[in-house]
Amino acid sequence: MSLIKTENVDKIYQDNGVPVEALKNINLEISEGEYMVIAGPSGSGKTTLLNLLGALDKPSSGKIFFENSDYSKLRRKELSSFRLHNLGFIFQAYNLIPVLTALENIEFSMMLLGIPEKVRKERAMKLMAELEIDELANKRPNEMSGGQQQRVAVARAIVNNPRIVLADEPTANLDSTTAKRLLDLMLKMNEQKNITFIFSSHDDKVIERAKRLIILRDGQIQNDKTN
Template sequence: MEIIKCENLQKIYQDNGVPVHALKGINLTINKGEFTVIAGPSGSGKTTLLNLLGALDKPTEGTVYFNGEVLYKKKRRELSRLRLENFGFVFQAYNLIPVLTALENIEFSMMLLGIPEKERREKAITLMEELGIAELANKRPNEMSGGQQQRVAVVRAIVNDPDVVFADEPTANLDSKTGDNLLNLMQEMNEKKQITFIFSSHDKQVMERAKRLLILKDGLLEKDN
């Protein structure tokens, strides 16, 4: 079942007045429950594509559909709601909110959805226990290792039961063992909850796990395996 589709997706950045074609026309369909990795060398447009699919950025040309609806016809408020309810994000630099504890970081998205405190706390604790990070509940990001932070970030991304999780180089700052554990966790979520995962990565470890591997080169889709 198709969940995300893009047609002729182009993105031109201005670099000191010089136009840079980051994406030169990508056509792509992602189906529900896929574990897709967008790979390619640095500067190939992986992160740009991920950001466009995740409604974090706007294309210069082309269209992105989510569940059949054009993303960029939506207002900012509607895009925020979409990201809150349907998307989850995992960043390379973890990007947890530094003044909140791990538990609060996970609760935060639920708070934005208006879920009552008791209910969201219970859900966050249950998830943390399931994923073996319950002991991190009261730690702030600066008290956790990179791997621990990224696990919390994954829980934050899936806590609202999104349709799609976008993960931008999630293992880039982690050692291979920690990266492997994190990928296990994501794979488990993908299989158990049928959450679609879209990665951008040039990490072999990630590519090996992909059910579908998209190779980008110079802003164009070179391979789709």
């Protein structure tokens, strides 16, 4: 059974009253534990597709299923809960909460699930040690490098043991060495914890590690190959 399945998904934006077809007839099946990259040139619809898969946006037509349940029809409150329980996000600009320390940023999504403080701290510290960022626990984002922030963002994304982690251009703001280390780390998390990773990127370093590569062009799937 596929973890995520899309059926005839279209996404049309209104740009100053002019309809723009960002995605056309997307049919995809993603299984648990995949390490998948959505690649393509700028404007091909990568981020739009990622947003739809991440329940941040709704399709103009078509359906998106999570374990056979259509979540594209859920209400805002239900979508929030769906994201909290099943998804983790990694953003291009890290997007950590600037007033919280690294430890608190990681704890935050556990707090939203109502996990007791003691358990939160223990789990966050264990994960930080695993990701080799435990020395950053009390640092705020403005005291960390881009690579360090993105590692904290990875920790935040996976600390609740989500079924899927969606990463939008996660290496775009990182230097080459840091990007490679981060990608290796995420690959390790995929292999060790069986977390499904879906990337949107046109970075070669991301693409060359992909176990499955989907190429988008003009809003359509041009190629879908598994390595």
